[in-house]
Amino acid sequence: MKRHLISAADLTRDDAVLILDTAxxxxxxxxxxxxxxxxxxxxxxxxxxxxxxTRTRISFEAAEKRLSADVINFAAKGSSVxxxxxxxxxxxxxxxxxxxxxxxxxxxxxxxxxxxxxxWIDAPVINAGDGTHQHPTQALxxxxxxxxxxxxxxxxxxxxxxxxxxxxxGDVLHSRVARSNVDLLHTLGAEVTLVAPPTLVPVGVxxxxxxxxxxxxxxxxxxxxxxxxxxxxxxxxAAFFPTExxxxxxxxxxxxxxxxxxxxxxxxxxxxxxxxxEITAEVADSERCTVVEQVTxxxxxxxxxxxxLLGGNEPAVTHPRTEEK
Amino acid sequence: xxxxxxxGARVLGGEPQDVVIVDETITAVGTDLTVSSAEGAQxxxxxxxxxxxxxxxxxxxxxxxxxxxxxxxxxxxxxxxxGGYTAVFAMANTFPVADTxxxxxxxxxxxxxxxxxxxxxxxxVTVGLEGKKLAELGAMHESAAGVxxxxxxxxxxxxxxxMRRALEYVKAFGGVVxxxxxxxxxxxxxxxxxxxxxxxxxLGGWPAVAEESIIARDVLLAEHVGSxxxxxxxxxxxxxxxxxxxxxxxxxVTAEVTPHHLLLTDEMVRTYNPVYKVxxxxxxxxxxxxxxxxxxxxTIDIVATDHAPHPHEDKDCEWAxxxxxxxxxxxxxxxxxxxxxxxxxxxxxxVADRMSVKPAQIGGAAGHGRPISAGEPANLTLLDSAxxxxxxxxxxxxxSRNTPYEGRELPGRVTHxxxxxxxxVVDGKLA
Numbered sequence: 050m051k052r053h054l055i056s057a058a059d060l061t062r063d064d065a066v067l068i069l070d071t072a073x074x075x076x077x078x079x080x081x082x083x084x085x086x087x088x089x090x091x092x093x094x095x096x097x098x099x100x101x102x103t104r105t106r107i108s109f110e111a112a113e114k115r116l117s118a119d120v121i122n123f124a125a126k127g128s129s130v131x132x133x134x135x136x137x138x139x140x141x142x143x144x145x146x147x148x149x150x151x152x153x154x155x156x157x158x159x160x161x162x163x164x165x166x167x168x169w170i171d172a173p174v175i176n177a178g179d180g181t182h183q184h185p186t187q188a189l190x191x192x193x194x195x196x197x198x199x200x201x202x203x204x205x206x207x208x209x210x211x212x213x214x215x216x217x218x219g220d221v222l223h224s225r226v227a228r229s230n231v232d233l234l235h236t237l238g239a240e241v242t243l244v245a246p247p248t249l250v251p252v253g254v255x256x257x258x259x260x261x262x263x264x265x266x267x268x269x270x271x272x273x274x275x276x277x278x279x280x281x282x283x284x285x286x287a288a289f290f291p292t293e294x295x296x297x298x299x300x301x302x303x304x305x306x307x308x309x310x311x312x313x314x315x316x317x318x319x320x321x322x323x324x325x326x327e328i329t330a331e332v333a334d335s336e337r338c339t340v341v342e343q344v345t346x347x348x349x350x351x352x353x354x355x356x357x358l359l360g361g362n363e364p365a366v367t368h369p370r371t372e373e374k
Numbered sequence: 375x376x377x378x379x380x381x382g383a384r385v386l387g388g389e390p391q392d393v394v395i396v397d398e399t400i401t402a403v404g405t406d407l408t409v410s411s412a413e414g415a416q417x418x419x420x421x422x423x424x425x426x427x428x429x430x431x432x433x434x435x436x437x438x439x440x441x442x443x444x445x446x447x448x449x450x451x452x453x454x455x456x457g458g459y460t461a462v463f464a465m466a467n468t469f470p471v472a473d474t475x476x477x478x479x480x481x482x483x484x485x486x487x488x489x490x491x492x493x494x495x496x497x498x499v500t501v502g503l504e505g506k507k508l509a510e511l512g513a514m515h516e517s518a519a520g521v522x523x524x525x526x527x528x529x530x531x532x533x534x535x536x537m538r539r540a541l542e543y544v545k546a547f548g549g550v551v552x553x554x555x556x557x558x559x560x561x562x563x564x565x566x567x568x569x570x571x572x573x574x575x576x577l578g579g580w581p582a583v584a585e586e587s588i589i590a591r592d593v594l595l596a597e598h599v600g601s602x603x604x605x606x607x608x609x610x611x612x613x614x615x616x617x618x619x620x621x622x623x624x625x626x627v628t629a630e631v632t633p634h635h636l637l638l639t640d641e642m643v644r645t646y647n648p649v650y651k652v653x654x655x656x657x658x659x660x661x662x663x664x665x666x667x668x669x670x671x672x673t674i675d676i677v678a679t680d681h682a683p684h685p686h687e688d689k690d691c692e693w694a695x696x697x698x699x700x701x702x703x704x705x706x707x708x709x710x711x712x713x714x715x716x717x718x719x720x721x722x723x724x725v726a727d728r729m730s731v732k733p734a735q736i737g738g739a740a741g742h743g744r745p746i747s748a749g750e751p752a753n754l755t756l757l758d759s760a761x762x763x764x765x766x767x768x769x770x771x772x773x774s775r776n777t778p779y780e781g782r783e784l785p786g787r788v789t790h791x792x793x794x795x796x797x798x799v800v801d802g803k804l805a
Contacts, residue, residue: 136692157694158565158576159646166645167690180694182576228576252581253573 053165053174054354057185057233062209065237069193070206071353072346078115079349086352088360089118092149097139098177099125099155104320105177105187108344109152112351116360121148136160140169148172150359158182158225173358181223187319188229190350192237194343195274198315211238216268218244218300219278219327220289222251226319227278231259242268246300248289249280265300266309274315277302277327293326303329307337315339376416376795379407383420383756385746387722390422395752398794402748420756423789426726428460428753430733430742431703432552432630433527433606433678436462436493439480440469445683445773447484450703451491453681453772455798457703458755458788459491461734461742462681466498467528473498473509475517482519490798494739497521499540499551503529508540515547522738525552527606528653530588532558537592541601550628550736552604553592555613556654560584565694567640567655575643577693580655582610589613593620593627602626604736607680609635609654611664618673628736630678631665633709634700638662638778648689648696649778652682669728670719676733679706683774701772705765707757708784715759716785722759741794752795761787771804 050064060068078084094113098106106122113120123143136155143151150173153161158180165174178184196205199213215234221227221243234241241259243250254261262268269275280300282293290296297303307316316328316338324330332338378395385391385403392407393400394415431454437445445453447464454462464481466472472481478495485493497514501507503526514521524544531537531553540551561584566572568579589605593616596603605617608629620627634652639659642650650656668674682699689696710729714720720728734743741751764783767775791799798805 135687135690136695137690155692157692159694160692162646163692180576225576228574251573252568252579253570256570257573 050357052358054185054358055162055165055174055176056183057188057229060185060233060236062236062238065189065192065233066207066209068189068350068353068357069196071357072189072193072349073202073206075352076202076346076349079345084115085117086115087117088356089113089116092359093119093121093147094150094152094355095121095123095143095148097123097143097151097153099153099160100178102154102178104344105154108347109177109351111348112355115348116352116355118355136164137167137169140164144170144172150175150355152177154178156180175354175358178225180225182225182228184225184229185233186347186351186354187226188233189354190343190347191230191276191317191319192233193346193350194317194339195315197346198339199273199313209237210234213239213273214242214271215239216242216244216272216275217278218265218275218302220249220280220284221245221254221278222249224278230276231257235259242272244268244300246290246296249284266306269306269309270311272310272314274317275302275310276317276319278319279321279323280327282323282326297326301327301329302332304331307332307335317343320344377414378418378795379415380418380420380425380756382422383425384422385425386726387424390420393425393746395792395795398752400746400748400750400752403746418756418790424722424757424759425746426458426722426755426757427730427743427746428755428791428793429458429707429729430737430739431459431462431679431681432523432676432733432737434462434464434681434703435467435683435699436464436481437468437683438484439477444685447481447493448488448490449771449773450681450683451485451488451493452804453701453703453770454491455791455793456771456788456804457705458707458757458791459703460753460755460791460793461492461494461739463494463496463523463737465527466496466525467503471498471502472496473501475510475513478514478519478521479517489793489796491793492739492742494523494737495519495521496523496525496527496552499524499526499531500536505529505531505533505536508536508543511540511544511549512547515549522547522549523552523604524549525554525606527552527554530554530556530558532588534591534595538595538599541596541603542599545601548738550602550604552606553588554606555585555588555592557584557588564655566643566651567657569640569658571640571643575646577643582612582657585610585654586612586616589616593617593625596627597623597625602628605629607632607635607654607678608665608674609657609661611661614664614668614673618668621673628675629673630676631669631674632680633677633702633706634778635665636662636669636713637709642778646693648691648693649700649776651693651696651698652700653698666713666717666719669714670724675728676736677706677710677729678733679703683772684776685774689776699776701770701774701777704770704772705777705779705784707788708786711759711786712784752792754792755788756790758787758789759785761785763787
């Protein structure tokens with residue numbers, strides 16, 4: 050595995066399976082009465098958030114704390130960044146304080162890549178979402194959720210998602226989640242289909258390792274999982290679609306549409322959901338919707354990533370030695 | 375009286391000849407001029423180097439007044455001389471904007487005082503580059519600066535009526551409008567060429583059609599009102615086709631291409647290194663090849679640098695926050711040698727035409743872009759075309775270092791530049 054996690058495209062199939070398997074071990078820790086591991090004791094991780102994101106930030110923070118790392122939260126709002134300090138100066142300040150890893154969220158695509166490659170900082174960099182580029186831990190937690198539900202927590206170990214048919218629906222153009230998922234799911238052997246109005250698919254998508262469809266109803270019956278992407282209402286004002294209602298009618302997932310999906314198929318959403326826009330309450334609250342589970346899995350996956358990038362060679366989890374005796 | 379003998383220079387890449395300069399003028403070109411014509415002369419052994427007319431850049435940002443932290447008229451003209459230029463046209467997007475006679479006269483005067491390179495100011499088309507109200511174009515033309523080229527470069531004159539009026543108005547004094555072709559609505563939030571790479575990188579797209587639609591409109595406007603129009607930094611294969619069509623129809627249009635659009639593609643943006651951020655953006659391999667062919671066949675008339683200096687901090691940041699632009703004066707000839715001469719698309723006479731003769735004609739730079747023959751002003755550039763070396767920005771005369779070629783091996787090195795007989799560069803160093 051590379052030193053940094055910037056893009057889901059950087060992961061090989063074996064890297065990705067290793068992360069998912071490690072996350073599975075981490076998930077088991079979460080079932081213990083004491084959820085904490087000593088793995089990163091004495092290491093300092095900085096959550097450097099230039100863009101608001103309560104969910105992702107607390108997910109990383111929970112992961113870091115469960116691994117016993119010391120956590121510094123740096124939010125751009127109210128900090129020196131809002132006074133015009135550059136990414137470079139912020140990075141060098143953190144470096145001078147001796148952080149061992151940086152988790153970065155930034156509104157500018159490529160900012161984590163710049164941070165990792167510019168020589169401003171030496172620590173490993175984990176991308177927690179950059180602009181409309183990548184959000185690799187989101188893709189990993191999505192893949193983890195799919196593997197658990199479609200194959201099984203135990204049966205899935207060592208497995209990829211070969212042959213699974215995954216559909217992503219919504220604002221692909223502005224979505225780092227879509228880009229990360231296309232890359233990772235392809236690496237894991239899944240067949241990916243993007244569904245969106247043509248205005249919300251990027252020019253240049255033809256080289257992506259996936260299919261593109263404008264017709265949700267025709268794709269649903271052939272999907273093992275359907276991931277609904279958030280659609281911001283503001284897009285309407287930039288003429289990406291005529292009205293919220295028309296978007297919902299053509300690309301929203303309601304109970305009627307959900308019934309077209311195979312029985313076993315999942316409904317996923319990276320959150321936060323816009324109920325009534327891309328997903329109805331009926332679907333969001335249904336049994337097959339994994340939104341809450343994805344949040345839980347996010348912590349396990351982020352623990353796995355932090356452990357693999359920072360933890361070195363020791364086993365992540367010490368198992369009770371009963372079998373060996 | 376100063377007398378210089380350049381011995382054994384390949385004039386426009388031809389057979390070695392000797393050239394004698396007396397004061398500001400070329401007095402003789404021929405073989406074995408040593409005895410009769412050059413007695414008492416300072417002798418420069420050219421040793422088969424290529425002698426070109428001094429280069430003329432129709433598109434330079436000198437940044438003064440206002441952004442002297444990135445470039446001044448002095449450092450910019452020193453960079454120009456180092457790159458083999460004897461005349462540069464200074465773009466109007468300074469602070470304050472060069473939209474009055476006062477500002478253009480200031481820039482013109484600074485160029486004269488420093489003496490490294492003739493500076494011909496370009497006047498803004500509209501007040502404050504805002505695209506709303508015509509600047510006093512006539513006053514700038516009648517000023518000491520004698521402005522004939524007008525441009526809102528950096529911004530597009532997007533209002534069709536304003537563009538039409540500007541095209542018409544400057545006919546009264548033989549002026550030309552140089553259009554920065556960029557449809558503003560199609561490029562809101564644009565960060566790079568829209569295509570395969572932008573889709574992957576998640577950077578806002580700058581579609582080719584935003585350039586091409588404006589060029590199409592403007593050549594039709596020029597035809598309708600019988601004016602001439604010049605297209606700045608043409609960057610796409612589609613733009614080439616439109617200009618080719620316009621010329622075949624007899625429309626009076628000229629166009630320029632930058633060195634970087636002849637060499638680099640949007641693949642470079644994968645590094646997220648803002649040194650590759652420029653406007654118009656780096657395009658695709660297909661565009662690069664079309665631009666080279668168009669420059670070779672004359673569809674694109676000239677090479678212009680769009681030399682755009684920026685201070686280090688404006689590039690040492692994340693992509694979206696970075697300024698657009700690259701310095702180019704000191705590497706232009708090398709890039710043209712690599713992309714046009716070494717590929718067999720142009721010979722040195724062709725380079726002289728595209729980088730000196732034609733830009734001087736378009737901009738009306740008297741005394742520049744002239745033949746290398748007796749009686750002509752001694753504006754000359756001597757190029758060691760056999761030289762190979764890595765680009766080292768530390769050696770630039772420009773105040774800024776934002777070159778995309780750092781560490782890249784490029785051919786050719788300007789050893790001497792003469793501005794009206796006075797050496798501004800000697801042995802590759804500023805005189």
